[in-house]
Amino acid sequence: MKKILIVFLLLITLTGCQEVTTTLSGVSDSYPATIRGRVMTDSGDMITAGIIITYENGDMERVNTNMLSGYTLKLYTGSYTLTFERGYEYQTKTISIDVENYKTYVIDDVRLTQLYDGPSKGMYLGDLHQHTLNSDGKQEVDEVLMSNINRGLYFGYLSDHNSAAGLPEWVQGNRFVAGYDVFGNAINFLALRAVEITTDYGHFQSIGVGNVFEQADINSLKGDDPVTEITDMVRETIRSGALAQINHPFAVSVLGFNYWEIIDEFDTIEIWNGLYQTNRNENLEAKLKWFDIINGYIVGENKFLPATGGSDNHNIEGTYNSAYKDTSTAEGLYKDQYLRRGVYTGMPATCVLIDGAFTEENIMNALKNGNSFITNGPMIEAKIGSSSYGETYHLVGASSIVIDLDVFSRDQIETINIYKNGVIVKTISIEDDSMYYSNQVQIEGLSDNDWIVIEVLGVETLYAITNPIFIKN
Numbered sequence: 141m142k143k144i145l146i147v148f149l150l151l152i153t154l155t156g157c158q159e160v161t162t163t164l165s166g167v168s169d170s171y172p173a174t175i176r177g178r179v180m181t182d183s184g185d186m187i188t189a190g191i192i193i194t195y196e197n198g199d200m201e202r203v204n205t206n207m208l209s210g211y212t213l214k215l216y217t218g219s220y221t222l223t224f225e226r227g228y229e230y231q232t233k234t235i236s237i238d239v240e241n242y243k244t245y246v247i248d249d250v251r252l253t254q255l256y257d258g259p260s261k262g263m264y265l266g267d268l269h270q271h272t273l274n275s276d277g278k279q280e281v282d283e284v285l286m287s288n289i290n291r292g293l294y295f296g297y298l299s300d301h302n303s304a305a306g307l308p309e310w311v312q313g314n315r316f317v318a319g320y321d322v323f324g325n326a327i328n329f330l331a332l333r334a335v336e337i338t339t340d341y342g343h344f345q346s347i348g349v350g351n352v353f354e355q356a357d358i359n360s361l362k363g364d365d366p367v368t369e370i371t372d373m374v375r376e377t378i379r380s381g382a383l384a385q386i387n388h389p390f391a392v393s394v395l396g397f398n399y400w401e402i403i404d405e406f407d408t409i410e411i412w413n414g415l416y417q418t419n420r421n422e423n424l425e426a427k428l429k430w431f432d433i434i435n436g437y438i439v440g441e442n443k444f445l446p447a448t449g450g451s452d453n454h455n456i457e458g459t460y461n462s463a464y465k466d467t468s469t470a471e472g473l474y475k476d477q478y479l480r481r482g483v484y485t486g487m488p489a490t491c492v493l494i495d496g497a498f499t500e501e502n503i504m505n506a507l508k509n510g511n512s513f514i515t516n517g518p519m520i521e522a523k524i525g526s527s528s529y530g531e532t533y534h535l536v537g538a539s540s541i542v543i544d545l546d547v548f549s550r551d552q553i554e555t556i557n558i559y560k561n562g563v564i565v566k567t568i569s570i571e572d573d574s575m576y577y578s579n580q581v582q583i584e585g586l587s588d589n590d591w592i593v594i595e596v597l598g599v600e601t602l603y604a605i606t607n608p609i610f611i612k613n
């Protein structure tokens with residue numbers, strides 16, 4: 141697969157070269173250069189997007205176009221790389237520019253081609269977990285909202301810690317357009333409500349309703365029993381019409397989850413939270429625990445616990461400071477790659493599969509039924525017969541299956557793993573450099589109550605993992 145990276149080199153002749161001291165923090169005694177432009181689709185419609193500014197020393201930060209798709213950057217004398225991006229379905233474009241204080245530069249329109257059309261396949265990317273200034277996030281509600289749209293997401297849940305204060309403003313985001321369907325009709329962004337019920341005994345997401353509980357202040361010194369308190373809040377959350385989720389179960393200290401005996405109370409589990417993909421660190425532990433849980437699940441008999449992912453984003457700027465990098469270990473190198481790829485909205489996103497209208501109710505159903513996968517780039521379409529994620533395929537006497545597999549990824553994917561019951565049974569190495577991978581994968585030796593999960597790994601930290609497709613006789 142080829143990384144679409146169209147590089148324009150703007151050669152700007154510096155006249156009357158003047159020496160100006162510029163520091164990283166942008167402190168200077170001079171007036172910075174003004175860089176202006178706008179972002180469009182290849183058909184000429186203006187679209188909002190993100191702009192990743194890379195400084196000469198390798199530091200990076202992400203800014204957004206304004207709501208009208210234009211941008212004005214103020215940068216001090218120096219060389220910069222500007223990468224324009226709109227999430228996983230669009231190509232990115234990179235511009236190198238040398239600027240000089242006091243001058244104004246007008247950049248040619250940047251056109252981003254949409255390479256993949258999720259909505260035409262009923263696939264909608266969204267972020268389930270993010271914070272604003274209403275709790276410990278760094279930005280206002282409207283800024284976080286726009287970063288969702290600029291990251292190519294179609295829906296987003298705002299989930300501040302024990303606060304619904306930002307939600308009335310957040311849901312106004314429903315008036316914004318996230319994209320267009322194949323007929324040219326606007327797809328409105330769905331700005332949906334959540335609260336992260338934050339206790340000293342774990343964090344739980346109320347997805348769909350802004351439930352705030354005084355009870356969240358669990359204090360065992362005062363005789364509170366965490367299991368009772370959590371069970372009460374989770375049941376009340378579900379009674380209110382929300383989904384109850386365990387967040388980052390293996391996060392360190394009081395952030396993690398320790399009451400697996402009440403696992404059946406929950407609707408979903410966040411196996412990919414922010415900084416690491418599910419084959420690393422605490423997210424790996426969450427994935428393996430989730431595999432165990434799924435191995436105890438029997439279709440039609442007990443409760444299925446689907447997986448989700450959320451960025452848990454607290455800062456839409458995704459600032460990368462090269463001074464802190466430590467690439468002396470494999471873990472340090474991985475973290476550096478992850479930070480450079482960006483820690484912001486939609487990293488990762490949960491992609492729901494919807495058969496029908498794009499509504500809040502259908503998103504909730506898709507999350508609850510596991511009709512979804514989690515990704516920081518690759519888009520996975522997989523079916524066994526007519527059954528996809530969260531659905532059941534019947535063997536009717538056979539013992540082998542064929543998975544119709546289509547993967548799109550703008551950046552290079554390298555490996556596809558097929559898991560049966562939590563164990564890899566087939567690994568496919570991708571040599572092809574196309575952005576589209578298509579195959580019919582045969583798996584033998586299937587029997588009643590097996591389940592299949594697909595995982596895609598790509599360059600650096602590129603990753604995606606699906607919910608299970610269940611196998612019955």
Ligand SMILES: [Zn+2]
Nearest residue numbers: 336343387388
């Ligand atoms: Zn949390």
